Amino acid sequence: QKEVEQNSGPLSVPEGAIASLNCTYSDRGSQSFFWYRQYSGKSPELIMSIYSNGDKEDGRFTAQLNKASQYVSLLIRDSQPSDSATYLCAVKGEGGKLIFGQGTELSVKP
Amino acid sequence: DAGITQSPRHKVTETGTPVTLRCHQTENHRYMYWYRQDPGHGLRLIHYSYGVKDTDKGEVSDGYSVSRSKTEDFLLTLESATSSQTSVYFCAISPQVNSGNTIYFGEGSWLTVV
Numbered sequence A: 001q002k003e004v005e006q007n008s009g010p011l012s013v014p015e016g017a018i019a020s021l022n023c024t025y026s027d028r029g030s031q032s033f034f035w036y037r038q039y040s041g042k043s044p045e046l047i048m049s050i051y052s053n054g055d056k057e058d059g060r061f062t063a064q065l066n067k068a069s070q071y072v073s074l075l076i077r078d079s080q081p082s083d084s085a086t087y088l089c090a091v092k093g094e095g096g097k098l099i100f101g102q103g104t105e106l107s108v109k110p
Numbered sequence B: 001d002a003g004i005t006q007s008p009r010h011k012v013t014e015t016g017t018p019v020t021l022r023c024h025q026t027e028n029h030r031y032m033y034w035y036r037q038d039p040g041h042g043l044r045l046i047h048y049s050y051g052v053k054d055t056d057k058g059e060v061s062d063g064y065s066v067s068r069s070k071t072e073d074f075l076l077t078l079e080s081a082t083s084s085q086t087s088v089y090f091c092a093i094s095p096q097v098n099s100g101n102t103i104y105f106g107e108g109s110w111l112t113v114v
Helices: none
Strands: A011-014 A019-025 A033-038 A045-050 A054-058 A061-066 A071-076 A085-092 A098-100 A104-109 B004-007 B010-013 B019-025 B031-038 B042-051 B054-057 B064-070 B073-078 B087-094 B109-113
Touching: A011 A019, A019 A033, A019 A085, A019 A104, A033 A061, A033 A071, A045 A054, A045 A061, A045 A071, A071 A085, A085 B042, A098 B042, B004 B087, B010 B019, B019 B031, B019 B087, B019 B109, B031 B064, B031 B073, B042 B064, B042 B073, B054 B064, B073 B087
Parallel strands: A011 A104, B010 B109
Antiparallel strands: A019 A071, A033 A045, A033 A085, A054 A061, A061 A071, A085 A098, A085 A104, B004 B019, B019 B073, B031 B042, B031 B087, B042 B054, B064 B073, B087 B109
């Protein structure tokens, strides 16, 4: 079992819809979770971090964490074509190392 | 943007030749990382450093070595490049490893081994 798992997609949503991206992780002791966005040919950029169970909102983005289920998700409200990218889930492991899922490709159609 | 510069940004090299990628930071961050990114595998950690002359292996360290003689520079060396090392290499930095600090990435180095 991979340490961090995401559906590779592509996930296609219409403009204005809610995009839901999901991630599961295997290390029950993990405490820090991150979502990165990566445009084609570019480096990953941090969009959300979450450390406690529940929801964390930042503009159109909401991260959700459920440690009991070892599940973290990212919701993007009012999706825009500019949100089309690959979204990477990352979990902080031993020594501060980030362990990444393989990423979910999101396509927002006008 | 985090002050991270990778060089070279693009390189084509022949199998069997040594290659060194450089990561330079202006943030004075303690932690530095090298990741590679390949289709279907996501980002995988090669090596990381937690201080000058302090380095450790990641999950895909075979065929790679690193050095950190100054806080600001972290070098990744492929001693004898192979085609399987064709990839995009990202350097990343972090001030600390506790929960409140995350990792920021450089712009990447595209390496092709022919």
